[in-house]
Amino acid sequence: MTKKMSYSDAINDAIRLAMHKDENVVLIGEDVAGGAEVDHLQDKGAWGGVFGVTKGMVEEFGRNRVFDTPIAEAGYMGAAVSAAATGLRPISELMFNDFIGSCLDEVMNQAAKFRYMFGGKARVPLTIRTIDGAGFNAAAQHSQSLYALFTHIPGLKVAVPSTPYDMKGLLLSAIFDDDPVIVFEDKTLYGKKGEVDEGFYTIPLGKAEIKRIGKDLTIIGIGKQVHTALKAADRLAEKGFEAEVIDPRTLSPLDEETMIHSVKKTGRLIIVDEAYPRCSAATDIAAIVGEKAFDYLDTPIKRVTAPHSPVPFSPSLEKLYLPSPEKIIEAFSEMVGEKVFTAV
Amino acid sequence: MPAETKKSSRMMTKEKAKWIYKKMQEIRQFENAVHDIFAKGEIPGFVHLYAGEEAVAVGVCAHLTDQDSITSTHRGHGHCIAKGCDIDGMMAEIFGRATGLCKGKGGSMHIADVSKGMLGANGIVGAGFPLAIGAGMTAKVKKTDHVAVSFFGDGASNHGTFHEAINMAAIWKLPVIFVCENNGFGEASTFEYASACEHVSDFAKAYRIVGENVDGRDLVAVFEAAGRAVERARRGEGPTILECVTYRNYGHFEGDTQTYKTKEVQEQALKEDDAILRFQNYALENQLLTKEELNKVNDDVKAEIDHAIAFSKDSPFPDASQLTKDVYVSY
Numbered sequence: 303m304t305k306k307m308s309y310s311d312a313i314n315d316a317i318r319l320a321m322h323k324d325e326n327v328v329l330i331g332e333d334v335a336g337g338a339e340v341d342h343l344q345d346k347g348a349w350g351g352v353f354g355v356t357k358g359m360v361e362e363f364g365r366n367r368v369f370d371t372p373i374a375e376a377g378y379m380g381a382a383v384s385a386a387a388t389g390l391r392p393i394s395e396l397m398f399n400d401f402i403g404s405c406l407d408e409v410m411n412q413a414a415k416f417r418y419m420f421g422g423k424a425r426v427p428l429t430i431r432t433i434d435g436a437g438f439n440a441a442a443q444h445s446q447s448l449y450a451l452f453t454h455i456p457g458l459k460v461a462v463p464s465t466p467y468d469m470k471g472l473l474l475s476a477i478f479d480d481d482p483v484i485v486f487e488d489k490t491l492y493g494k495k496g497e498v499d500e501g502f503y504t505i506p507l508g509k510a511e512i513k514r515i516g517k518d519l520t521i522i523g524i525g526k527q528v529h530t531a532l533k534a535a536d537r538l539a540e541k542g543f544e545a546e547v548i549d550p551r552t553l554s555p556l557d558e559e560t561m562i563h564s565v566k567k568t569g570r571l572i573i574v575d576e577a578y579p580r581c582s583a584a585t586d587i588a589a590i591v592g593e594k595a596f597d598y599l600d601t602p603i604k605r606v607t608a609p610h611s612p613v614p615f616s617p618s619l620e621k622l623y624l625p626s627p628e629k630i631i632e633a634f635s636e637m638v639g640e641k642v643f644t645a646v
Numbered sequence: 647m648p649a650e651t652k653k654s655s656r657m658m659t660k661e662k663a664k665w666i667y668k669k670m671q672e673i674r675q676f677e678n679a680v681h682d683i684f685a686k687g688e689i690p691g692f693v694h695l696y697a698g699e700e701a702v703a704v705g706v707c708a709h710l711t712d713q714d715s716i717t718s719t720h721r722g723h724g725h726c727i728a729k730g731c732d733i734d735g736m737m738a739e740i741f742g743r744a745t746g747l748c749k750g751k752g753g754s755m756h757i758a759d760v761s762k763g764m765l766g767a768n769g770i771v772g773a774g775f776p777l778a779i780g781a782g783m784t785a786k787v788k789k790t791d792h793v794a795v796s797f798f799g800d801g802a803s804n805h806g807t808f809h810e811a812i813n814m815a816a817i818w819k820l821p822v823i824f825v826c827e828n829n830g831f832g833e834a835s836t837f838e839y840a841s842a843c844e845h846v847s848d849f850a851k852a853y854r855i856v857g858e859n860v861d862g863r864d865l866v867a868v869f870e871a872a873g874r875a876v877e878r879a880r881r882g883e884g885p886t887i888l889e890c891v892t893y894r895n896y897g898h899f900e901g902d903t904q905t906y907k908t909k910e911v912q913e914q915a916l917k918e919d920d921a922i923l924r925f926q927n928y929a930l931e932n933q934l935l936t937k938e939e940l941n942k943v944n945d946d947v948k949a950e951i952d953h954a955i956a957f958s959k960d961s962p963f964p965d966a967s968q969l970t971k972d973v974y975v976s977y
Contacts, residue, residue: 328787366787372817377810380776381783384765388715388784411770412777419756420766421749422972456973480975508977555977 303500310355310492312466313431316473317356317393319502321363324391327477330369330382331395331431335360338370352397353433353492379405379430383413386428386482393477396432399448399486413482414457428482429473435488435526436576436613436624445613445620447525447577452484453553453586459483459507460554464528466496468551471505479507488526508555512564516544519634520564520571523549524583527574527625534574534630541642543634553583561587562595569600572633574625579607604633655866657873663934664943666708666865670700670922671947672733673724677896679951680723680740684900688959690742693754696724698863698895701921702827703728705868706795706888709876715763715781715794717774721827721894722767725797726757729764737954743961750964751972772805774798775824779811782820782885793821793879801832803846812885816853821879823872824887827862829894834906847889855885862890863921866928893919 307315320327329335334356336349343349345365350357360368371378375396382394396402402409409430416424436445453460459481463469469487476483513528514535523531528549535545546564550557565571571591575584584605591603606625614620635642677697684693696703699721707716707728718725726736731747739746740754747757758766765781768774778796785792802808803826815822826846830837843849850857856878860867868890875886893915897904904912917923929935 326787328783330783369783369818372810372813374810374814376807377776377779377814380773380807380811381779381814384715384717384777384780385783385787386780387760387765387777388781390784390787407770407773408776412768412773416758416766417975418972419748419752420758420760421747421751423748424758424760424766425975459974459977481977 304497305500306495307466307498308492309466309469309487309494310353312470312498313355313473313487314357315498316470316477317359318362320393320474320477321359321367323502326389326391328367328369328385328390328392329356329359329395330371330378330392332371332373332397334395335365335368335370338365351395353489355487355492356395375401375405376408379408380412382428383408383416383426386426387416387424391427391477393429393431396430398444399432399434400443400446402448402451409452409458409482410455414455417481418457425480426482427480429476430482430484432484432486433489434486435490436608436620437490439615439617439620440489441615442612447486449486449524449553450577450582450586453583454581457482458554459552461485461507461552462525463551464491464523464525464549466494466498468505468511468549470498471503472507472551474502475504475507478504483507486525491526505551507552508557510548510550510557510560512546512560513549514545514547516546516568518543518568518570519545520561520568521545521547521630522561522571522573522587523547524553524575524577527576530625530627531574531630534627537627537631538634538642543642558590558594562591565591565595566598569598570637571599572604572606572630574606574630576608576624578610579605580610582607601637604637606630606633655870657870658866658934660934662708663929664939666704666869667925667929667935667940668943668947669704669728670865670925671943672950673697673700673703673727674922675947675951676727676733676737676954677723679955681896681900683955689740691753693740693900694720694898695896695900696721698915698921699827699829699892700724701865701868701925702825702862702890702892703797705865706823706825706872708869709873710763710793710795712762713790713792715765715778715792717765717777717794717796718767719774719797719799719802720755720767720769720771721799722757723754726759726764726767730762731757731759731764733950734954734957738958738961741958741961742963743958744964744968745957745961749968749972751968772798772802772807775807775811778822778824779814779820782815782822785821786818791880793823793876795823795825797825797827799832800826800828800830800837800841800846803849804841812849812853812855812887815885816855819882819884821882822885823875823879824885825872826887826889828889828891831894831898831906833898836906845889847887850887855887857887857889859889859891862892863919863924865921865925
């Protein structure tokens with residue numbers, strides 16, 4: 303049985319299922335319940351996070367499992383790490399991934415390294431949910447896509463779900479995984495709807511999905527850029543070019559096999575990533591494909607990314623900043639040496 | 647201050663006194679041995695020694711079980727020993743051997759044994775505070791009477807995490823005890839220079855929790871204050887800041903020339919102010935231990951440390967297969 307639900311509702315559904323399944327699952331973050339100690343918000347009407355994603359959790363599970371924290375990211379993120387190491391299975395919300403500067407140590411040096419430093423004698427079953435993505439006019443400190451930063455760190459796993467279905471399955475995998483996993487929620491996708499299986503299911507971490515089959519070009523999209531890639535693919539199809547669109551779904555672990563298999567078939571690769579281009583997911587994937595499938599490439603790999611610049615506020619600039627179907631088509635035109643659309 | 651005789655603590659039994667004396671000796675002899683071996687170049691990496699501060703780790707951990715958690719610092723060997731970590735495994739870890747507590751992958755700054763509630767020495771100053779909060783949250787959610795102790799230096803009290811964590815512990819009444827080992831120096835800078843407060847325990851007032859400041863080289867004073875703090879925590883009455891004023895016999899790290907210490911202070915610290923000598927006097931005066939018993943502990947511990955060194959030197963280094971093992975549970 304499937305049900306149409308939004309990306310945001312899929313997150314809510316996954317958390318509720320996880321908290322029912324295992325009483326060690328707790329929710330930690332700034333206003334994840336909302337309105338703590340406000341008399342008329344105990345607990346009906348509590349926010350459920352700034353985007354309302356965790357609405358209803360505190361009503362259902364109470365404040366001994368849904369912790370509204372002070373605005374103290376290092377404090378509560380570090381607490382979540384050792385709550386995980388001492389027997390809980392916390393879901394810790396970092397409201398915007400841009401705030402990682404306040405608690406990077408807890409993620410990079412504590413959560414990621416406990417197991418290795420302690421000779422495999424500790425596990426940190428921590429899930430960090432965090433919001434990323436430009437396109438919301440939220441400017442330079444609330445719009446970044448910092449998944450590459452975490453992908454770089456051994457000991458962390460990184461998920462970048464692009465659809466409600468993937469979100470629910472990947473988030474449930476993350477929560478019940480015994481390693482720390484960071485799940486990125488693109489804020490511009492919260493309202494996006496899709497068919498989602500009812501009940502409990504998981505999608506394995508490290509398994510890409512081919513979102514569209516094609517033979518002329520492989521487009522790998524990261525997070526919401528999967529949708530940009532699909533739009534570009536539809537338009538290329540009007541001109542007779544069939545693009546294969548791959549969503550890696552997780553950046554760590556990374557399903558190299560599916561991507562390389564596709565590139566061997568198509569001979570062309572465009573990677574679409576709205577993050578900064580230097581040392582990014584796009585750059586990393588380009589290097590991997592370059593090393594492992596160079597002989598199969600008909601043209602150099604292209605990356606369609608943000609510029610090496612902070613995210614601008616003004617809507618006109620932000621539109622220029624993000625990847626677009628037009629930019630993908632332009633990149634493809636350069637690959638084949640002809641303008642695919644004269645208008646572009 | 648001179649060594650003094652104190653009345654026996656109500657919580658101090660002969661068995662407890664013997665355990666305490668043995669742990670203090672284990673720490674002192676372990677650290678003195680590491681100091682000597684490091685000087686010979688047989689130990690790799692960075693080493694920060696705990697000698698001189700024994701009364702703090704031992705006086706606090708005397709109230710804890712394996713189910714209680716502690717977080718530690720760079721200067722973590724003493725906390726590990728007081729919390730019951732295996733001494734052979736610790737020494738082998740410092741030597742970087744496969745038989746180390748962490749298979750040689752952590753080293754001096756990361757010795758841990760989660761099964762003993764020892765959540766790790768930590769290479770990051772200030773990292774332990776939030777970690778203790780997490781262990782306290784686990785106790786709260788699971789409704790146990792377990793407590794968590796965060797050992798930290800006076801230098802770490804200027805870190806933001808100290809304040810974030812104490813505030814959280816206070817608003818949630820978590821069973822966490824913040825134990826400051828104020829040895830007067832953050833690296834080479836004095837406490838008086840680096841900290842605007844007079845006492846680290848003064849912060850308790852701002853966070854409306856209990857704060858105590860004790861002579862950290864007086865085992866009995868630490869033991870009694872820690873006992874009160876642990877009891878409060880187990881009763882659900884929330885956190886405590888316990889500041890123990892102590893002294894670091896060695897430098898910040900091994901190899902430190904310690905030009906910031908005066909000769910007089912150093913000499914006095916190693917003689918009449920010494921925590922172990924003072925506890926010996928206390929145990930004899932109160933007829934908790936005899937001279938013979940003290941000597942036997944000294945000898946037993948020497949054999950134990952000698953064994954740990956021989957065990958470590960005989961142990962192999964980790965093999966290449968360990969390089970990328972234990973990064974993840976599964977990947």
